[in-house]
Amino acid sequence: GENVEQHPSTLSVQEGDSAVIKCTYSDSASNYFPWYKQELGKRPQLIIDIRSNVGEKKDQRIAVTLNKTAKHFSLHITETQPEDSAVYFCAAPPGGSYIPTFGRGTSLIVHP
Amino acid sequence: GAGVSQSPSNKVTEKGKDVELRCDPISGHTALYWYRQSLGQGLEFLIYFQGNSAPDKSGLPSDRFSAERTGGSVSTLTIQRTQQEDSAVYLCASSPEVGEAFFGQGTRLTVV
Numbered sequence: 767g768e769n770v771e772q773h774p775s776t777l778s779v780q781e782g783d784s785a786v787i788k789c790t791y792s793d794s795a796s797n798y799f800p801w802y803k804q805e806l807g808k809r810p811q812l813i814i815d816i817r818s819n820v821g822e823k824k825d826q827r828i829a830v831t832l833n834k835t836a837k838h839f840s841l842h843i844t845e846t847q848p849e850d851s852a853v854y855f856c857a858a859p860p861g862g863s864y865i866p867t868f869g870r871g872t873s874l875i876v877h878p
Numbered sequence: 879g880a881g882v883s884q885s886p887s888n889k890v891t892e893k894g895k896d897v898e899l900r901c902d903p904i905s906g907h908t909a910l911y912w913y914r915q916s917l918g919q920g921l922e923f924l925i926y927f928q929g930n931s932a933p934d935k936s937g938l939p940s941d942r943f944s945a946e947r948t949g950g951s952v953s954t955l956t957i958q959r960t961q962q963e964d965s966a967v968y969l970c971a972s973s974p975e976v977g978e979a980f981f982g983q984g985t986r987l988t989v990v
Contacts (some may be wrong), residue, residue, distance in 0.1 A: 800978065809969065809981040810921070847910040855921060864909055865934065866979060 768793045768860035771781070772869025778875050785846050787854055787872045790838040795861020799832060799839045802855045810855060832839075847877045880904070882982035889959055890988045899955040899985045903972030904933050910953050911979060912945060916966045916973075927953065928975070960989045 769792040787858035857866035883902040883962040912924040923937040947953040973977040
């Protein structure tokens with residue numbers, strides 16, 4: 767099955783700095799890579815996703831990059847704000863499956 | 879439009895009792911997933927339903943756990959003879975056949 771590794775487990779930044787969270791996956795047939803944000807006590811919500819036919823996708827202050835050869839993808843948040851503080855999860859369904867396998871999560875703390 | 883609805887939002891039960899958790903997915907979504915999230919932990923896959931296909935039960939931790947989905951819509955997760963280690967937030971999600979998983983608010987289960 768798919769194995770998804772996520773790093774770091776905790777990330778602390780100052781407001782305005784950039785934050786980068788990285789994930790690696792094991793199944794080379796995986797072709798869909800979503801990122802979820804979970805605020806304290808709330809449900810996970812999709813913030814951005816990328817499919818394997820592109821290498822980068824941006825949406826305002828967030829972007830995701832994908833390197834299929836190396837089997838890793840990253841979430842980039844620029845100009846961080848305190849409201850970006852949350853736990854972020856990457857996911858990768860194994861090839862041929864629609865069941866997302868989630869990373870263990872990164873707790874992002876943005877200090878004002 | 880309604881999102882994914884779960885009930886109850888909180889459930890406290892005595893060790894050894896059975897519990898039923900309900901998930902009402904977004905109308906028209908063919909895929910439905912159950913995940914478990916222990917305090918400060920990631921998302922542990924439990925079971926997946928897709929249309930009329932046989933469910934993928936590979937994530938169920940023991941035979942005390944079972945789930946069904948009636949009429950391709952509402953799903954019920956049943957835990958028999960609950961144990962303290964079953965205490966967690968149980969999250970349900972639904973999605974179109976291929977795409978974003980929309981999560982419910984979860985049921986927080988506490989076994990005392």
